[in-house]
Amino acid sequence: MRTQVGIVGAGPAGLLLSHLLHLHGIASVVIEARSRDYIEHRVRAGVLEQGTVDTLREAGLGTRLDAQGLRHEGIELRFDGEGHRVPMTELTGRAITVYGQQEIIKDLVARRLDEGGDIRFEVSDVRVDGVSGAAPTITFGHDGRRETLECDFVAGCDGSHGISRDSAPAGALEVFEREYPFAWLGILAEAAPAVDELIYCLHASGFALYSMRSPTISRLYLQVSLDEDIEKWPDERIWDELAMRFALAGSDWSPTSGPIIDKGVTPMRSFVTEPMQAGRLFLAGDAAHIVPPTGAKGLNLAVNDVRLLARAFDAWYARGDDALLASYTHDALRRVWRVQHFSWWMTQMLHRFPGDDEYGHRVQVAQLRNVVESPSYATALSENYVG
Numbered sequence: 001m002r003t004q005v006g007i008v009g010a011g012p013a014g015l016l017l018s019h020l021l022h023l024h025g026i027a028s029v030v031i032e033a034r035s036r037d038y039i040e041h042r043v044r045a046g047v048l049e050q051g052t053v054d055t056l057r058e059a060g061l062g063t064r065l066d067a068q069g070l071r072h073e074g075i076e077l078r079f080d081g082e083g084h085r086v087p088m089t090e091l092t093g094r095a096i097t098v099y100g101q102q103e104i105i106k107d108l109v110a111r112r113l114d115e116g117g118d119i120r121f122e123v124s125d126v127r128v129d130g131v132s133g134a135a136p137t138i139t140f141g142h143d144g145r146r147e148t149l150e151c152d153f154v155a156g157c158d159g160s161h162g163i164s165r166d167s168a169p170a171g172a173l174e175v176f177e178r179e180y181p182f183a184w185l186g187i188l189a190e191a192a193p194a195v196d197e198l199i200y201c202l203h204a205s206g207f208a209l210y211s212m213r214s215p216t217i218s219r220l221y222l223q224v225s226l227d228e229d230i231e232k233w234p235d236e237r238i239w240d241e242l243a244m245r246f247a248l249a250g251s252d253w254s255p256t257s258g259p260i261i262d263k264g265v266t267p268m269r270s271f272v273t274e275p276m277q278a279g280r281l282f283l284a285g286d287a288a289h290i291v292p293p294t295g296a297k298g299l300n301l302a303v304n305d306v307r308l309l310a311r312a313f314d315a316w317y318a319r320g321d322d323a324l325l326a327s328y329t330h331d332a333l334r335r336v337w338r339v340q341h342f343s344w345w346m347t348q349m350l351h352r353f354p355g356d357d358e359y360g361h362r363v364q365v366a367q368l369r370n371v372v373e374s375p376s377y378a379t380a381l382s383e384n385y386v387g
Ligand SMILES: Cc1cc2nc3c(=O)[nH]c(=O)nc-3n(C[C@H](O)[C@H](O)[C@H](O)COP(=O)(O)OP(=O)(O)OC[C@H]3O[C@@H](n4cnc5c(N)ncnc54)[C@H](O)[C@@H]3O)c2cc1C
Pocket: 008, 009, 010, 011, 012, 013, 014, 031, 032, 033, 034, 039, 043, 044, 045, 046, 047, 101, 123, 126, 157, 158, 159, 160, 161, 162, 163, 266, 284, 285, 286, 287, 293, 295, 296, 297, 298, 299, 300, 302
């Protein structure tokens, strides 16, 4: 088998790259470890920056997004039992759209397959070789056979636990990372959201986030300890803890509860790989960098990477111009590090760290109060949030 760009991983990065390349007339094959059904129902991110929505619309992927996406023009910061709205659109002219990552995956898979795209699901034992030369290969098991895909380039879009990063020559890549001493317990509930916009909440017991995926599905998170045992969180305890952290002074407001259809604990981590390329291997999305979800940026960064990468491959195939491929890392990292800072800033402002005392909590409240009272701070937060 031969293709122009071999893509490892059918997450948002790999599938969107394949679609954008197709629009430029460049062939690709996507190989994916999981089944189509699994990736189309894997619940992850859901907050799209304006630029992400624009990219998807320009690529002809806006139909369901426009019909089902929820446009939000602000967020609430809640602390000390008070809610404060940050009017992001008023401050920046831009907005976010809430649309589940699994819906983007469904749109992309359907579109690629309708247009004759080649996606191999449920592959195993993937290897990427020869990225230092002009003819890299991807070998993998599929349908009981061992296949070899010869490519001009390999795009490593296989997430943070993928194998692409390790295919770079030894010593070619450096990793910068930070682990946070807590995790998020996330639930998906069949419950109409009690709010129209996301709430980011600081409470003495820890952070909580109120978000939604549709007018009937809520997505809520609680800060928990790193080694938290999900078995110790029956549904009733989760709803009680959410009600306690989101409580408003002088009001009996609380989240609308309903059947919990999914729950899990996600550790919080940041890492950045530099450079994001080695020879003919280019890394994009979570394969190259991770942020804690507090800034809602992981998916948006993945989209930005592949937008740059598609443009660079187009320049190479259309004009033999390798300047954009050569500057891919430089071009992508500017935004990656901006987002690393924003995600770290939101995380440290809104979480209770082990060993924090009342002094630390009061400093966090003072910081939040400054953000909601100072137009400059509120604008800076909004600019970063909407992207
Ligand atoms: C549990 C969870 C919750 C999250 N919540 C949020 C959130 O609320 N907000 C937010 O902004 N971000 C969130 N994120 C981050 C966001 O989902 C990611 O940033 C986004 O999925 C990145 O897309 P990607 O295509 O780079 O990687 P992925 O979506 O991880 O896709 C990589 C793909 O590669 C496949 N793969 C892996 N290894 C191989 C292999 N060896 N061979 C072939 N295929 C392989 C995987 O199965 C996967 O389909 C969350 C992530 C997780 C894990």
